[in-house]
Amino acid sequence: MNTNVQKPKLKTSAMIASIASEGQRTQSAPFGHALVELAARRPEVVGMTADLAKYTDLHIFAQACPERFYQMGMAEQLLMGAAAGLAHEGAMPFVTTYAVFATRRAYDFMHQAIAEEGLNVKIACALPGLTTGYGPSHQAAEDLALMRAMPGMTVIDPCDALEIEQMVPAVAEHDGPVYMRLLRGQVPLVLDEYDYKFELGKAKLLRDGRDVLIISSGIMTMRALEVARELARDKIDAAVLHVATIKPLDTATILREAGRGGRLVVVAENHSAIGGLGEAVATELLRAGISSPFRQIALPDAFLDAGALPTLHDRYGISTSVMTETLKGWLG
Amino acid sequence: MDTSLKEARAELAERAYRIRRNALLMGEVQGQGYIGQALDIADVLAVAYGRAMSFKPGDAEWEERDRFLLSNGHYAIALYAALIDAGIIPQEELETYGSDDSRLPMSGMASYTPGMEMSGGSLGQGLTIAVGRCLGLKRKASKSFVYTLFSDGELDEGAVWEGLMSAAHWKLDNLIAIVDVNNQQADGPSGQVMAFEPLVDKMEAFGWFTQRIDGNDLDAVIAAFDAARSYTGTKPRMIIADTRMGCGVPFLEAREKNHFIRVDEHEWQLALTALDAGRNA
Numbered sequence: 274m275n276t277n278v279q280k281p282k283l284k285t286s287a288m289i290a291s292i293a294s295e296g297q298r299t300q301s302a303p304f305g306h307a308l309v310e311l312a313a314r315r316p317e318v319v320g321m322t323a324d325l326a327k328y329t330d331l332h333i334f335a336q337a338c339p340e341r342f343y344q345m346g347m348a349e350q351l352l353m354g355a356a357a358g359l360a361h362e363g364a365m366p367f368v369t370t371y372a373v374f375a376t377r378r379a380y381d382f383m384h385q386a387i388a389e390e391g392l393n394v395k396i397a398c399a400l401p402g403l404t405t406g407y408g409p410s411h412q413a414a415e416d417l418a419l420m421r422a423m424p425g426m427t428v429i430d431p432c433d434a435l436e437i438e439q440m441v442p443a444v445a446e447h448d449g450p451v452y453m454r455l456l457r458g459q460v461p462l463v464l465d466e467y468d469y470k471f472e473l474g475k476a477k478l479l480r481d482g483r484d485v486l487i488i489s490s491g492i493m494t495m496r497a498l499e500v501a502r503e504l505a506r507d508k509i510d511a512a513v514l515h516v517a518t519i520k521p522l523d524t525a526t527i528l529r530e531a532g533r534g535g536r537l538v539v540v541a542e543n544h545s546a547i548g549g550l551g552e553a554v555a556t557e558l559l560r561a562g563i564s565s566p567f568r569q570i571a572l573p574d575a576f577l578d579a580g581a582l583p584t585l586h587d588r589y590g591i592s593t594s595v596m597t598e599t600l601k602g603w604l605g
Numbered sequence: 606m607d608t609s610l611k612e613a614r615a616e617l618a619e620r621a622y623r624i625r626r627n628a629l630l631m632g633e634v635q636g637q638g639y640i641g642q643a644l645d646i647a648d649v650l651a652v653a654y655g656r657a658m659s660f661k662p663g664d665a666e667w668e669e670r671d672r673f674l675l676s677n678g679h680y681a682i683a684l685y686a687a688l689i690d691a692g693i694i695p696q697e698e699l700e701t702y703g704s705d706d707s708r709l710p711m712s713g714m715a716s717y718t719p720g721m722e723m724s725g726g727s728l729g730q731g732l733t734i735a736v737g738r739c740l741g742l743k744r745k746a747s748k749s750f751v752y753t754l755f756s757d758g759e760l761d762e763g764a765v766w767e768g769l770m771s772a773a774h775w776k777l778d779n780l781i782a783i784v785d786v787n788n789q790q791a792d793g794p795s796g797q798v799m800a801f802e803p804l805v806d807k808m809e810a811f812g813w814f815t816q817r818i819d820g821n822d823l824d825a826v827i828a829a830f831d832a833a834r835s836y837t838g839t840k841p842r843m844i845i846a847d848t849r850m851g852c853g854v855p856f857l858e859a860r861e862k863n864h865f866i867r868v869d870e871h872e873w874q875l876a877l878t879a880l881d882a883g884r885n886a
Binding site: 322325326377407410581 | 634635636637678703704705706710711712714716717724725726727728729758759761762763790791792798799865
């Protein structure tokens with residue numbers, strides 16, 4: 274480039290984009306460190322990856338426990354098949370790759386080799402939902418829909434570093450296959466301010482409010498808490514119900530909160546509007562005869578754009594600022 | 606070497622230089638990118654677009670063109686550099702590389718870019734698509750070749766071996782596959798992530814007409830492409846190109862972790878200067 278002319282710097286895409294906003298507290302590689310800690314107590318734990326150890330924080334485990342780490346190469350079907358084999362022989366594999374490659378590429382292997390036999394394989398997948406601007410090859414907008422549909426699969430969408438740290442030992446206690454979305458690298462830390470404790474299968478009310486109930490999972494809970502603070506300036510009182518376990522769904526808590534009446538129910542999810550938390554909640558409300566007004570904040574049924582992550586979060590309405598405006602619109 | 610080949614060689618060397626330069630300029634826009642790969646594959650792309658392939662710069666969809674399928678979508682920066690040089694993408698767009706609403710996203714996608722024949726990014730798919738395109742071209746009695754470039758890391762994927770086997774089964778003599786062996790993938794050296802040698806024996810056993818060359822020796826690249834095109838057997842053709850990450854910019858070549866290079870701001874000029882020095886040497 275001509276270095277004499279100062280041009281405005283274009284916003285750029287990157288495969289690994291930080292989801293932490295500026296000034297946000299973060300914790301480094303919570304998954305990797307939690308797994309090392311778990312492995313110290315549980316000799317059956319092994320780590321496996323498909324050429325993405327460094328990008329799923331599994332390298333922390335690989336360095337700490339090299340004899341319990343299996344590099345399977347960039348071969349996701351092999352990864353899932355071999356994980357099933359190891360589980361058959363008594364190991365508890367923690368398997369990592371990107372969400373797209375596990376759910377789209379190796380679906381049949383997870384379905385037949387792992388889930389159908391109820392094997393004890395924990396699949397931790399980075400870049401869930403829209404957490405990279407790299408384009409549709411790496412954007413996992415459908416992962417929850419696919420994994421919810423798989424019989425016997427437990428599905429978790431954690432919000433922050435604290436939750437990931439607590440999730441790792443919790444899924445080890447659970448006997449059976451688990452799909453968990455993974456936030457890697459410098460992961461935001463927010464739930465410590467809410468006295469939060471992850472419990473598999475439990476939704477948690479983080480904040481109560483009269484006007485609107487935001488039901489959310491994953492990074493959208495972080496956003497929902499920020500939105501609630503923004504709305505409070507306009508005297509709008511928002512409740513936030515965090516649903517970390519997408520399957521099995523904590524129907525009792527969701528129905529109790531949504532059935533309190535008089536509140537708009539909004540489901541916010543970092544996932545396609547099809548087949549994720551929104552549709553899961555809507556189905557439960559309908560089955561229970563709860564007719565609260567209902568709205569969904571979700572990604573469109575489309576191949577998403579490549580671009581800078583903040584741009585895309587704005588474009589698709591899941592940034593704090595756009596989400597705040599959307600809610601204000603709905604609440605009149 | 607006769608005079609006409611000498612001239613052609615000099616032109617291709619210039620083309621390879623311009624491809625490397627374009628790639629560095631795009632990398633500079635973003636401050637990062639798969640620069641190591643772009644520099645290693647520039648000689649192959651120069652020969653593909655400057656000698657081997659038929660295409661019309663103003664008509665990326667021209668029916669009689671040879672197809673080039675970039676399986677390793679993260680090499681897009683290299684292919685954009687070649688497409689810009691070939692006149693298929695306007696030079697001005699170089700500055701938009703990887704930016705919001707650009708036609709040149711970081712990972713190659715067919716729906717975004719003229720001249721991009723497939724959407725890559727999810728690795729190990731190119732050869733399977735190439736098999737279908739070759740079958741389709743044969744149905745139309747087309748004389749076009751399908752070229753596909755993939756990387757040694759993609760050999761980890763089972764789908765690649767499905768493609769290799771079926772190409773020979775269908776006697777796809779209109780298929781020329783190039784595997785870039787730079788021995789570098791996301792988690793480390795390809796051979797350590799998943800051992801893949803001996804590659805020539807494997808490809809030959811799978812029924813391919815196979816050549817292995819130094820992919821940064823321009824004469825060898827020219828000879829291999831010429832031989833692949835003129836080979837008269839019914840086998841699909843394979844060029845195994847051993848390349849050096851960062852080739853043409855010694856200090857990038859020497860960098861150990863060069864799968865995804867972050868280059869400091871001042872280093873881009875140094876890289877361009879180093880590239881120029883090599884060109885004039």
